[in-house]
Amino acid sequence: MHTLDIAWSEDYATxxxxxxxxxxxxxxxxxxxxxxxxxxxxxxxxxxxxQLLDYAISHNSFEEGLMEEAGYPMASSHKKIHDAFKERALSYEQKINNESNPKKLAREIRIDIGLWLINHIKREDRHYVNDVKAYLKKTSRKRKPLFGLLG
Structure with missing residues (x-):
């Protein structure tokens, strides 16, 4: 069976x-x-x-903090997109825990969340890059991973 290739590409680099x-x-x-x-x-x-869903939620929280620190003017709009994602991810977590045969649902989650992430990186994350880069350059601050999970 052919599966959709959800893999890192340099096209996604910020x-x-x-x-x-x-x-x-x-x-x-x-x-x-x-x-x-x-x-x-x-x-x-x-x-x-x-692990995937929890890491994605944690990553989004990290990203929100960075946007806020950088003074990105659309941070609250971006957070609303993340909030909708979090609801979706938590719903999937409940479903997978209650699923008697999780294999099919895991494949569905992988494709759904994978396509969401790719589109989000390409369409939404691109907007904050200049503000965050300018902030990081100005502060020369290196961010540490949240909760020891990110990074």
């Missing part, structure tokens, strides 16, 4: 190292979800899907 590292980590998690749907147990599948 030029903000910490954001690009986190985006790459998300794509690594998509690959792990794909792998687990072929070789993993039901518990393994549930676990890696939860």
């Amino acid at each position: 030029g903000i190292d910490i954001i690009d590292e986190q985006h790459k980590k998300l794509f690594e998690l998509f690959a792990q979800v794909d792998s687990m749907t072929h070789t993993g147990s039901e518990d393994d599948i549930r676990y890696i899907v939860k």
Whole structure:
């Protein structure tokens, strides 16, 4: 069966190292979800899907903090997009936990969330790049990963 290729591409690079590292980590998690749907147990599948969704939510929170610190004028609009994503991700977490056969749902989640991420990076994240880069250059501050999970 052919699966949609959801993989990191340099086309998604923002030029903000910490954001690009986190985006790459998300794509690594998509690959792990794909792998687990072929070789993993039901518990393994549930676990890696939860890791993906939790990391995506944490990444979005990190991004929001960075936009706010940078004074990005559209930060609140961007946060609303993230809030809608969070609802979707939490709904998927509930569904996967209650699913008797999580393999099919994990594939659906991988494609849905993967396409969402690709579109979000290409369409939404691009808008804050200049503000955040200027802020980081001005402060010369290196961001540390949140909760030890991001980075």
